[in-house]
Amino acid sequence: MRVVDTGEQGLVRPITKFWNCLVLKDHDLVDEELWISGGKIINPEHLFYNEKILPDRVVDCGGAIASPGFIDIQLNGNDNKSSLNTSTVI
Numbered sequence: 001m002r003v004v005d006t007g008e009q010g011l012v013r014p015i016t017k018f019w020n021c022l023v024l025k026d027h028d029l030v031d032e033e034l035w036i037s038g039g040k041i042i043n044p045e046h047l048f049y050n051e052k053i054l055p056d057r058v059v060d061c062g063g064a065i066a067s068p069g070f071i072d073i074q075l076n077g078n079d080n081k082s083s084l085n086t087s088t089v090i
Contacts, residue, residue, distance in 0.1 A: 011047070012038030014056035021061030034066055 016036045022029040035044040035055060047053045 011042070011053075015042075015047075015053070016057045016059060017044070017055035018059045018061055018066055021064055021066040023066050029065065 018034040018036070021032070021034065023032045023034060025032065033044070035042050035047070
């Protein structure tokens with residue numbers, strides 16, 4: 001997972017913070033936050049501690065696994081109809 005340093009590129013609003021989620025790091029699932037700007041994962045340390053910028057949106061993942069860049073969609077319908085329940089998709 002590539003994390004963009006906030007000094008490397010300008011920030012794109014909105015900035016979203018995903019918290020209470022599990023992230024795969026070094027072959028383990030760890031409880032960690034993900035901050036996203038412009039569709040990229042950013043390092044929030046400089047942004048939060050130095051610039052005092054808070055996220056525009058905060059999403060509680062409820063302990064779910066956050067897997068950026070990984071999409072798992074299963075379609076089990078016929079006649080081009082999907083049985084996918086989108087109410088559980090964040």
